[in-house]
Amino acid sequence: MSVTLEQVIEVTKELSANDRALLAHCLISSLEKTQDDDVDAAWSLVAEQRLDELETGKVQGISWDEIKTKLK
Numbered sequence: 001m002s003v004t005l006e007q008v009i010e011v012t013k014e015l016s017a018n019d020r021a022l023l024a025h026c027l028i029s030s031l032e033k034t035q036d037d038d039v040d041a042a043w044s045l046v047a048e049q050r051l052d053e054l055e056t057g058k059v060q061g062i063s064w065d066e067i068k069t070k071l072k
Contacts, residue, residue: 012020053059 012023015023050059054061
């Protein structure tokens with residue numbers, strides 16, 4: 001591992017959880033050789049629908065702590 005990569009990893013640890021998730025997504029996406037534009041559009045539509053369901057009260061969100069408890 002190069003020093004530069006080690007530095008990147010250390011700086012990355014200081015990012016917020018959302019920023020680390022976005023970075024992970026970008027890195028994984030960069031590994032894909034071919035990209036299907038329809039997939040991005042489909043995920044965008046799903047995200048918009050889920051946000052709408054939360055905002056209108058159609059569904060109730062649960063906390064990460066509740067999820068972890070249910071998984072145990």
